[in-house]
Amino acid sequence: HPGCMVQIGLNMGARHARTLGWAKSFTRKLSDSTMTCEDHDVIAAGALFWSFAQYxxxxxxxxxxxxxxxxxxxLATRNxxxxxxxxxxxxDKTYYFxxxxxxxxxxxxxxAYTA
Incomplete structure (x- = not known):
């Protein structure tokens, strides 16, 4: 498939190895602080979308x-x-909610994901 799709948050594991836990969202090597910052931004985007949906x-x-x-x-992540x-x-400014x-x-x- 062209493009990419990423699951963030709770994951049931692979079809052949069921397990409940937080999805591994990064495939490249990043620092812990970079992964944490990116996860916070994704959690914020999800929270904003959920707020709009509820409204x-x-x-x-x-x-x-x-x-x-x-x-x-x-929603949470491993980080x-x-x-x-x-x-x-x-x-470079962090806003807290x-x-x-x-x-x-x-x-x-x-x-750019297509199935």
């Missing part, structure tokens, strides 16, 4: 989703533990 979609649909994932952790807040870095919620436990990012 735009009918309340009944959002409640069905929330009921289905009740008890599951919010950023579960929690409620998120942060976003733009132009301590009272905003994260998105559900898994998101997919794509770049």
């Amino acid at each position: 735009i979609m009918p309340h009944e649909i959002i409640m069905e989703i929330k009921d289905a994932i009740k008890g599951m952790p919010n 950023v533990p579960p929690g409620e807040f998120f942060q976003l870095t733009l132009n 301590p009272d905003a919620g994260r998105s559900p436990h898994t998101i997919y990012l794509t770049d």
